[in-house]
Amino acid sequence: MMRLAQTSFALLMSQSFGLTNSSPKHLRIPSTLKASRLVEFSKYEGLGNDFILVDDRDKEAPSLTPEESEKLCDRNFGIGGDGVIFALKPPSDDYDFAMRIYNSDGSEPEMCGNGIRCFAQFLKDLGADAESYQVNTLAGRIIPVMNDDTTITVDMGEPELIGANVPTTLDPNFEGDSVVEQNLECNGKTWKVSAVSMGNPHAVIFVDDLEKDIDFESDGPALEACPEFPAKTNVEFVQVLSDNHLKMKVWERGAGPTLACGTGTCALVIAAIRAGKIPAGNKVRVTLPGGDLFIEWNSDTDNKVFMTGPATFCFSGKAALK
Ligand SMILES: N[C@@H](CCC[C@H](N)C(=O)O)C(=O)O
Secondary structure (H helix, E strand, C coil): CHHHHHHCEEEEEECCCCCCCCCCCCCCCCHHHCCCEEEEEEEEEECCEEEEEEEECCCCCCCCCHHHHHHHHCCCCCCCCCEEEEEECCCCCCCCEEEEEEECCCCCCCCCHHHHHHHHHHHHHCCCCCCECCEEECCEEEEEEECCCCCEEEECCCCECEHHHCCCCCCCCEHHHECCCEEEEECCEEEEEEEEECCCEEEEEECCCCCCCCCHHHHHHHHHCCCCCCCCCEEEEEEEEECCEEEEEEEECCCEEECCCHHHHHHHHHHHHHCCCCCCCCCEEEEECCEEEEEEECCCCCCCEEEEECCEEEEEEEEEEC
16 A cells, blocks of 8 residues: 555556456445546457557547556556557547557557557457457558457558658668668667568567577667667567568567567568568468467558457456546
């Protein structure tokens, strides 16, 4: 209780790991917290990339501030999560819903791949029982499709490959003003970086051995904040295991090390194809710390990227915020 008072945050109740979203009715709110604002939430994860989901479908903007979201994401004093995701009213009849997200540090990214699968599962659990959803995001239209085997395939749209639009100030060195394995000096080392945006920026780096070739805790944050990526960047370190199997570790912008990154996984498959590390046209398995995602890039046709993976309900509850 000391800690709760100190941080003006309290998690009041939580529901078991199971398949229901309903909040338990039997817990009493402590009288000291009665003046607090109660936030109803549900917790989901996609390969261990975990999110606090808030049902704001009657609103046009998130009901929590970036600062409040940061507090809720705290793993010691809050609920814990890599971000807070808001299900919002669509901006027009062209869409079913809108999604916004704050990272665990309160910054706002344009998109989140694992997050949009959690978002779709959240909507399904709330009763919006469609096969697919047209979702408006800051990265444009994203379309999650619910599969019969409980996985979710997401039409992630087209990647942005023009370096300046990623954005990066690294000199373009590849077709279409793109940046493929370009030299970057950072943290006392020279890296070969490929820049890809999936709505949000990614710096992809291929290494021979993920365990030996990087100092993850030091190189990750240094690259995230390097000036050549003026909006900061997510950083993916990648090892090629075969023509259709890659392994990666991610340092996320605004969240640090996470167990998985969906947009990052799409970005690294595109980077691997463009750098000639793997052939085009395969469905590529990517092994992340939290499990596997499957990526397909229609580079010869509509240029769209498709990501398939799980999204799982963990628990729901109410949190008090002053
Ligand atoms: N984990 C996400 C990406 C979340 C946003 C990212 N941290 C950023 O700031 O761009 C994913 O699964 O894509």
